Amino acid sequence: MQIKKILTLDLSHKRIFGLDLLRMLAILFVVFSHSASLLPKNVYSFFDLFYFDGVCIFFVLSGFLIGSIIINSVEKNGFNRSELFTFWIRRWFRTLPNYYFFVVILAVLSKLFIKGFPLKGIFPFLFFSQNLFSANDIFFGESWSLSVEEWFYLTIPLILFFCINVLKIKFKKSLLIVSVFLLLFSTFLRYYLYNNGHLPQMIDYRRVVIMRIDNLMYGMIGAYISYYHQEFWTKNKYRLLIIGLSLILVWKVLSYQYPSIESFYYVNIFYPLFCIAILCLLPILSQYNLKKYNIITKATTYVSLISYSLYLIHYSLIKKLLIDNIFSDFFAGETVEALILKNTFYWCASIIGALLIYKYFEIPTMKLRDKIKFK
Template sequence: MQIKNFFKLDIGHNRIFGLDILRMLAILFVVFSHSASLLPDTVYTFFDLFYFDGVCIFFVLSGFLIGNIIIKSVEKNGFSRSELFTFWIRRWFRTLPSYYLFVLILGVLSKVFITGFPLRAIIPFLFFSQNLTHANDSFFGESWSLSVEEWFYLSIPLLLFFSVNFFKINFKRSLILVSVALLLFSTFLRYYMYSSGHLPEMVDYRRVVIMRMDNLMYGVIGAYLSFYYHHFWTKNKYKFFVTGIVLMLAWKVLSYLYPNIESFYYVNLFYPLFCMAVLCLLPLLSQYSLKKYGKIATAVTYISLISYSLYLIHFSLIKKLLIDNIFSSFFAGSGIEFMVLKNVFYWVASILGALLLYKYFEIPTMKLRDKIKFK
C-alpha cells in the first residue's frame, strides 16, 4: 500500500482529457523514435507505420495552451509589465528547474564516464543558445525542442507587449499579426534556404530555433480562434476533426513518398501540413473532459502529467549514458534476450524515473511560482 502511494499522482478535476490524450501520444512518439537502435530494423519499420511527429504535436499544443494563458490574462488584467514578468516567472518555474537539474546530472556523468568530454560544451545549453541558428549534438541533443519553446516563451509575450504598449495596436489585432508574421517568417526562411542552396549549411535545419518557430504559431492561432471566435470553434469541431485526420493520413503517405529531409516536400510542406492537421484536432479535443477516470483514462493522464519529465530523462540519461555507456557491457549481447532486456530497461526506467521526478521535484518547484508576483 505504501509503494502504491509512493507512485500515486493527484489528478485535478479541471483537466481536459482530450489534450491529455494528445500530450500522451506526443511523448510516446518521441520516446519511441529514440528507441530505433534498440530494435531490429524490421520491428522498428513495422511500428513506424503508426508513428507521427511527436515534437510537432508538442509545439502546436504548447502554442495553444500558452496562447490561451496569455489571452485570458491580458483580457482580464491588461498587459502591464507586471503581467509580462508574472508570465515569464510562471513559465520558467515550470520548465527551468527540471531542465537545469538534468544539465547538472548529465554534465557530471558525461565528465566521469565519457572520455574527453569537454565541460565547455555545456555552456550554450545554459542559455538555450545551442541551436539558435545551427543544430548542436555535443550534449543533451534532444533539448533542441525545449530551446525552441523557451525562445517562444520569451519572444511572443515581449513582441505582444511592445505591439500593445508602444505601437498602440489593440491586443486582439496584435496577437494575430505577431502570430502570422512569425509563422510566415520561419516558413519562408525554410523556403529561402532550400531554393538558394544554403540548406546543407544548417547541418540539420529541423532542430534550429528560427526554422521551427512557426510550428508553435499554429497553436497560438488556434487559441485566438478558440477565444475570440468560440462559436465558430465549437460549432465546427467535428468537421475540423475529420479534416485533421485526413490531413494526418495525407502527411503520412507523402512522408513515405518523399523521405529525403532535403526534398521540397520535407523542407516546405512537412511541418505546415502536420501542424495544420494537429490544429484541426484541437476544437474537439480541447472540449473533451471526463467526470470519472477508469484505469485506461488514469494511465493516459499519468503519462500526460509526466510527459515533460519523461522527455528530459529518456534519451540522454537512460539511452545514451546508461544503456550505451555506463552499463554497455551488461547490455552487450546480441541475442533476442538482450534486445528485450534493453527495451524493458529503457521503457521501465524512463517511465518510473519520470514519475518520481515529476512527483518529488517538478511539482514542488512548480508550487514555488505561486508565491512570486510582480506588482
C-alpha cells in the same frame, strides 16, 4: 504499500482529457522514436507505420496553451509590466528547474564516464543558445526543442507587450499580426534557404529555433480562434476533426514517398501540413472532458502529467548514458533476450524516473511560483 504510494499521482485536479490524450501520444511518439537502435529493424519499421512527429504535436499544443493563457490574462488584467513578468516567472518555474537539474546530472555523468567529454561545450545549453543558428549534438541533443519553447516564451510576450504599449496596437490585432507574421517568416525562410542551396550546409535545420517557431504559431492562431470566434470553434469541431485526420493520412503517405530530410516536401510541406492537421484536431480535443475515469484514461492522464520529465530523462540519460555507455557491457548483444532486457529497462527506467522527478522535484518547484507576485 509504500511503493504503491510512491508511484501514485493525484489525478483529482480538473483537466481537459482531450489535451491530455494529445500530450500522451506526443511523448510516447518521441520516446518510441528514440528507441530505434534498441529494436530489430523489421520490428521498428512495423511500429513506424503508426509513428507521428511527437515534437510537432508538442509545439502546436504548447502554442495553443500559452496563447490561451496570454489571451485570458490580458483580457482580464491588461498587459502591463507586472503581467509580463508574472507570465515569465510562472513559465520559468514550470520549465527551468527541471531542465537545469538534468543539465547538471548529464554534465557530471558525461565528464565521469565519457572519455574526452568537453565540459566547456555545455555553456550554450545554459542559455538555450545551442540551436539558435545550427543544431548542437555535443550534449543533451533533445534539448533543442526546449530551446525553441523557451525563446517562444521569452520573445512572443515581449513582442506583444511592445505592440500594445509602444505601438498602441490593440491586443487582439497584435496577437493575430504577430502570430501570422512569424508563421509566414519561418515558413518562407526555410523555402528561401532551400531554393538557394543553403539548407544542406546547415547542421540539421529542423532543430534551429527560427526554423521551427512557425510550429508554435499554428497553436497560437488556434488559441486566437477558440477565444475570439468561439462559435466557429465549437460548431465546426467535427468537420475540422475529419479534415485533420484526412491531412494526417496525406502527411503519412507523403512522408513515405519523400523520406529525405533534404527533399522539397520535407523542407517546405512536412511541418506545415502536420501542424495544420493537429490544429484541426484541437477544437474537439480542447472540449473533450470525462466525467468518469477508467484504468486506460487514468493511464493517459498519468503519462500526460509526467510528459515533461519523461522527455528530459529518456534519451540522453537513460538511452545514451546508461544503456549505451555506463552499462554497455551489461546490455551488450543482439539476442532476443538482450533486446527484451534493453527495451524493458529503457521504458521502465524512463517512466519510473520521470514519475519520481515529477512528483518530488517538478511539483514542489512549480508550487514556488504561486509565492512570487509582481506589482
